[in-house]
Amino acid sequence: MDLQPYIRDIPDFPRPGVMFKDITPLLQTPAAFSYVIDQMAAHYKGRAIDGVLAIEARGFLLGAALAYKMEKPLIPLRKRGKLPFHTVSVSYALEYGSDTIEMHQDGLVAGHRVVIVDDVLATGGTMGAACRLVEQSGGKVAGLALLMELAFLNGRQSLAAHDIFALLKY
Amino acid sequence: MDLQPYIRDIPDFPRPGVMFKDITPLLQTPAAFSYVIDQMAAHYKGRAIDGVLAIEARGFLLGAALAYKMEKPLIPLRKRGKLPFHTVSVSYALEYGSDTIEMHQDGLVAGHRVVIVDDVLATGGTMGAACRLVEQSGGKVAGLALLMELAFLNGRQSLAAHDIFALLKY
Numbered sequence: 174m175d176l177q178p179y180i181r182d183i184p185d186f187p188r189p190g191v192m193f194k195d196i197t198p199l200l201q202t203p204a205a206f207s208y209v210i211d212q213m214a215a216h217y218k219g220r221a222i223d224g225v226l227a228i229e230a231r232g233f234l235l236g237a238a239l240a241y242k243m244e245k246p247l248i249p250l251r252k253r254g255k256l257p258f259h260t261v262s263v264s265y266a267l268e269y270g271s272d273t274i275e276m277h278q279d280g281l282v283a284g285h286r287v288v289i290v291d292d293v294l295a296t297g298g299t300m301g302a303a304c305r306l307v308e309q310s311g312g313k314v315a316g317l318a319l320l321m322e323l324a325f326l327n328g329r330q331s332l333a334a335h336d337i338f339a340l341l342k343y
Numbered sequence: 344m345d346l347q348p349y350i351r352d353i354p355d356f357p358r359p360g361v362m363f364k365d366i367t368p369l370l371q372t373p374a375a376f377s378y379v380i381d382q383m384a385a386h387y388k389g390r391a392i393d394g395v396l397a398i399e400a401r402g403f404l405l406g407a408a409l410a411y412k413m414e415k416p417l418i419p420l421r422k423r424g425k426l427p428f429h430t431v432s433v434s435y436a437l438e439y440g441s442d443t444i445e446m447h448q449d450g451l452v453a454g455h456r457v458v459i460v461d462d463v464l465a466t467g468g469t470m471g472a473a474c475r476l477v478e479q480s481g482g483k484v485a486g487l488a489l490l491m492e493l494a495f496l497n498g499r500q501s502l503a504a505h506d507i508f509a510l511l512k513y
Contacts, residue, residue: 183427193427197447201394201416210411224371233403234419238411241380246371247404255400257353257363277367 174208176341180321194343196292196320200234209340210238213290213318216338217243222315223285224248228274228303229255235320236290248280248287250303261310265302274302276310283311290318294339297328304335346511349375350491364513366462366490370404379510380408383460383488386508387413392485393455394418398444398473399425405490406460418450418457420473431480435472444472446480453481460488464509467498474505 179199186193199205213235224246227236233249240247253262253273260275281287289303294317304314314335321341322329329337349369356363369375383405394416397406403419410417423432423443430445451457459473464487474484484505491511492499499507 181428186427187424195427197419197426197428197450200410201418201450203410203414203416206417207411207414227404230400230403230421230425233400234397234407234417237404237407240370240373241377241408241411244373244377246373247376248371249367249404251400254357256367257356257365258351258367280367280371 174205176205176209176320179205180341194293194321194323196231199320206238209235209320210242212340213239213338214242216318217288217316220315221286222288224281224287226250226276226280226287226289226303226307228289228291228299231293232291235292235318239288239290239318245288248276250274250276250289250306261306263302263306263309265298267298272299272302274299274306276306278310281307281310281312284313286313286315288316288318289314292320294319294322294328294332294337295326297326297331300328301331304332344375344378346375346379346490350511364463364491364493366401369490376408379405379490380412382510383409383508384412386488387458387486390485391456392458394451394457396420396446396450396457396459396473396477398459398461398469401463402461405462405488409458409460409488415458418446420444420446420459420476431476433472433476433479435468437468442469442472444469444476446476448480451477451480451482454483456483456485458486458488459484462490464489464492464498464502464507465496467496467501470498471501474502 225240322339395410492509
């Protein structure tokens with residue numbers, strides 16, 4: 174299935190000079206959304222997967238449906254201060270400043286192998302931080318699942334140790 | 344299935360005096376998460392439903408899985424400034440100040456009947472705003488789906504016109 178017709182280019186979002194890839198047309202098309210989730214699930218079928226980590230906020234939309242389909246624990250990774258229980262956190266550099274993602278301390282059991290889900294792989298900053306969070310918690314990254322990869326931003330370079338599954342490439 | 348063992352009480356979150364109901368143990372238990380999504384889908388089975396609106400951020404986790412299961416369009420309702428395309432918005436009062444939720448203008452087709460999904464019905468402020476957003480866009484609210492209802496906060500009172508489906512009540 175060709176998913177490109179369901180991705181909308183939005184110029185100058187969130188700031189001037191950036192061409193944003195809007196996935197809402199895909200979300201609003203059940204055949205396309207089902208295709209994405211089913212392809213991701215098929216990619217991991219037969220592998221030892223103990224959980225699905227979904228990155229706030231668009232990663233929640235894909236990760237939740239994938240965890241449901243795969244019948245695996247769904248673990249949210251959230252921005253700082255959003256998770257109510259004891260958390261572990263990792264900070265990472267942005268173009269200007271830094272950001273922090275958190276996971277509940279009891280989100281992962283040591284040795285568990287997890288898939289991390291987000292909508293877009295850009296520079297890989299958030300995804301790299303998510304990988305560190307898993308590894309610091311004693312878990313193993315079994316794979317990174319993305320709707321699309323912006324290959325010209327070279328996010329893959331810093332994540333070369335991991336299996337990266339992306340349905341669309343730009 | 345008794346879901347109460349999968350809801351964790353967190354005292355004083357997000358501020359002193361509030362007892363927060365943490366749904367992450369439920370998300371991490373595939374049998375419980377599947378049960379919630381399947382019960383919601385069963386509730387709407389046979390009814391005319393044209394889409395599932397998921398409220399950021401925890402509503403994304405439930406709404407995305409429900410849209411996938413029901414094979415219906417998934418439409419995100421987000422906080423101000425997060426959606427990249429043309430939006431419609433509604434503001435609503437909070438205890439202190441106000442908040443705004445937005446939906447893409449092309450999220451709804453006039454006349455379409457939608458289910459709105461969130462994790463918790465508390466005072467009903469956000470859910471009421473979501474209903475207004477749907478109606479102002481020419482859509483119809485076919486139902487409100489929630490994991491739990493905090494009945495002592497009387498959110499149901501202001502939403503009496505709608506079919507409210509909640510799996511847990513406190």
